[in-house]
Amino acid sequence: MNYLPLQIIISLFVIIVVYRLIAKYREGIIKTSELIGWLAIWLIVAVVFWLPGTTSYLALFFGIGRGVDLAIYIAVLIIFYLIFRLYLKLDKQQSELTKIVRHLALNEKPKSEDLKIKD
């Protein structure tokens, strides 16, 4: 069996990513569910590159011509979904930032000399 250079490169990449994922899991940065999710994604990547036939089989099942097309469709969908989630999260953090800034602004009581000018 001939190995394509790309297969070697992707495999190395997947190994590095999985290694880092496990390290992050041990440090408690990511949850078990997240670890499993990411491992699954990278496992699929590895399988797809080593056994391209699997995607063709699936593509046929979904009624899409080529396996590569299916892989790209799915990848785009996942990326869009992740961007959307990020966007929502960013929006939420923005509003939380506003709450902090407002809290600080309201806690600095208007100075008494300000009130004197008013009266």
Next chain:
Amino acid sequence: MLKIFIVIPCYNEAKTISEVVKRCREYGTVIVVDDGSKDNSQNFARESGALVARHYLNRGQGAALETGDQLALTLGADIVVHFDADGQHLAEEIPRLIAPIENGEVEVVFGSRFLNSKNKIPFIKKWLILKPAIFFQNLLLKVKLSDVHNGFRVVSKNALQKISLRQDGMAHGSEIVSQTVKNKLKYLEVPVTIRYNEFGQGFMGGLKIIKDLFFGAINK
């Protein structure tokens, strides 16, 4: 005697803020919310006799208004006026906008530039930005308003306790209208004069408002 507060959100308006504060002071206590200005706005505002609350970071006009509203309520406001810092509104018109609330007719008064035929609204701004915005506002919120939120409006204490702004940017104007409708608060439009310079929302600003409203709706 009703306690009237004028809330002025301010971001880098050092040129105009002093004059605006001095003119508004005749009609009530002025609160300037300095929204993280990089110029000397807050000092000018303070020297001119305003109470100043300061946002350490720029959070947007809606965020600044909400801060001002909350401060006004804690200081015992009965009526709160929203006013722009850039000098596009006339302080002399404040009593006219307050009157319907003082008389107990309504809870919210919106200033409308279209009810005042003397306003010279730039053609492109009027027909490409404002009119479509008004059309969609009225369609989506099921209201009949002649204008979209220019920053001049008056809100009673009762209404203010029910309205809370989550939109930090310029979409807060639509939010006030929608919360007024949702809380079944009585409202009225009063003609106001707008002096046009180079301010206000351009086309991209309009798109940003739509985007903010969209994400605001799904991110509750």
